[in-house]
Amino acid sequence: MTVSSAPSRPATWRTPLVVVICGCAIAMFAFGPRSSLGQFLTPMSLTYGWGREVFSLALAIQNLLWGVGQPFAGAIADRFGTIRVLCGGALLYAAGLALMAYSDTPGVLHLSAGVLIGFGLSGCSFNLVIGAFGKLVPEHMRGLAFGAGTAAGSFGQFLFSPLARALIDQFSWQAALLIFAALMLLILPLSLALRTPRNDAKGPPGSVAPQSLTQALSEAFGHRSYVLLVLGFFTCGFQLAFVTVHLPAFLVDRGLSAEVGAWTIGVIGLFNIVGSLSSGWLMSRMPKRYILSIIYFLRAVSIVVFITLPMSPMSALIFGAVTGLLWLSTVPPTSGLVAVMFGTRWLAMLFGFAFFSHQVGGFLGVLIGGIAFEATGSYDLVWWLSVFFGVASAVINLPIVEKPVVRPALNPA
Numbered sequence: 001m002t003v004s005s006a007p008s009r010p011a012t013w014r015t016p017l018v019v020v021i022c023g024c025a026i027a028m029f030a031f032g033p034r035s036s037l038g039q040f041l042t043p044m045s046l047t048y049g050w051g052r053e054v055f056s057l058a059l060a061i062q063n064l065l066w067g068v069g070q071p072f073a074g075a076i077a078d079r080f081g082t083i084r085v086l087c088g089g090a091l092l093y094a095a096g097l098a099l100m101a102y103s104d105t106p107g108v109l110h111l112s113a114g115v116l117i118g119f120g121l122s123g124c125s126f127n128l129v130i131g132a133f134g135k136l137v138p139e140h141m142r143g144l145a146f147g148a149g150t151a152a153g154s155f156g157q158f159l160f161s162p163l164a165r166a167l168i169d170q171f172s173w174q175a176a177l178l179i180f181a182a183l184m185l186l187i188l189p190l191s192l193a194l195r196t197p198r199n200d201a202k203g204p205p206g207s208v209a210p211q212s213l214t215q216a217l218s219e220a221f222g223h224r225s226y227v228l229l230v231l232g233f234f235t236c237g238f239q240l241a242f243v244t245v246h247l248p249a250f251l252v253d254r255g256l257s258a259e260v261g262a263w264t265i266g267v268i269g270l271f272n273i274v275g276s277l278s279s280g281w282l283m284s285r286m287p288k289r290y291i292l293s294i295i296y297f298l299r300a301v302s303i304v305v306f307i308t309l310p311m312s313p314m315s316a317l318i319f320g321a322v323t324g325l326l327w328l329s330t331v332p333p334t335s336g337l338v339a340v341m342f343g344t345r346w347l348a349m350l351f352g353f354a355f356f357s358h359q360v361g362g363f364l365g366v367l368i369g370g371i372a373f374e375a376t377g378s379y380d381l382v383w384w385l386s387v388f389f390g391v392a393s394a395v396i397n398l399p400i401v402e403k404p405v406v407r408p409a410l411n412p413a
Helices: 016-035 037-048 052-080 082-100 106-124 126-136 139-170 173-184 187-194 213-221 224-253 258-282 288-308 313-325 328-342 347-376 380-396
Strands: none
Touching: 016 037, 016 082, 016 106, 016 126, 016 139, 016 173, 016 187, 037 052, 037 139, 037 173, 037 224, 037 258, 052 082, 052 106, 052 126, 052 224, 052 347, 082 106, 082 126, 082 173, 082 187, 106 126, 126 139, 126 187, 126 328, 126 347, 139 173, 139 258, 139 328, 213 224, 213 328, 213 347, 224 258, 224 288, 224 328, 224 347, 224 380, 258 288, 258 313, 258 328, 288 313, 288 328, 288 380, 328 347, 347 380
């Protein structure tokens, strides 16, 4: 008789396929509007007479608070179940988008686009989806599930960036934000499929006590490979957030149309579907640290080529395609390494701390982009910082050890 490695579960409508489909839909809806916010920089700045640093600061706050909230959201999901966190995050996200439509002062913009959307994303983005996949999907399917969840977020980027441009042109930027806010409410019913059980910190009588939250944190941050992984993920956030927010305006500054910027962001999302699925597939076929190093190095090369060659719609779209292949393809091997080293008990929280580093990078990428442009009239400084960080992360990931941590025997409960 064959014994399955996955724990036995009663028959349920929440099969692995249903879980993955609903999780991918959540990732698509959560990541789509957020990735299209760069489309609102120019119309909002022109409407209210703001410099680009005002909008940049709002999205920098968003990136930072998304990262700050992620470990806490992950810990709550790991301890009390995923559905509460997903629903709370979706409601905050929708409220932030709706309030953003009426943000006529920098302070209100920073509250809506920054605080509300930032904390909302920490509760309903693909990070929580990946944590749920780690618990609900059999181990042999995790690599592809992680890749599919990440790819779905990219499909949201491909779908929502041109959609935002069309809604702004057809109606107004305010109407586009309100429509996006309504779409976020679809996450509420979809989250039912990703419901995970509460985890009893003490365990049943006579059992071995599971690892506590503080034990998990102490173990992770005392582990050299985890620290290297967290440091390397900073670069991913720096590059992605800068490109998402500032690339459309950068292309307009170089003489291209706003539509080219929208479609370039969309192409990034489309090609990242291929990149994320390929990264998830490769996880079982080559060391994950090599996948990460190659991705970061190729990003640096692609940026150098893009900013040194003559600018045209074709070069912008080609850059979008290459960048898309390397975009969120870092997420499957990063989350996979966390699961390999520490298991899935605190996966959402520990990946959340890695993502906090990612979002600190995003905060700085967006903020420095706005400040550098206002000071120099150019984004050159940030482009070259992105190249430097890409090479540095390619080197940082190479020494990571891909094996489970050695744990002392736990005391009986």
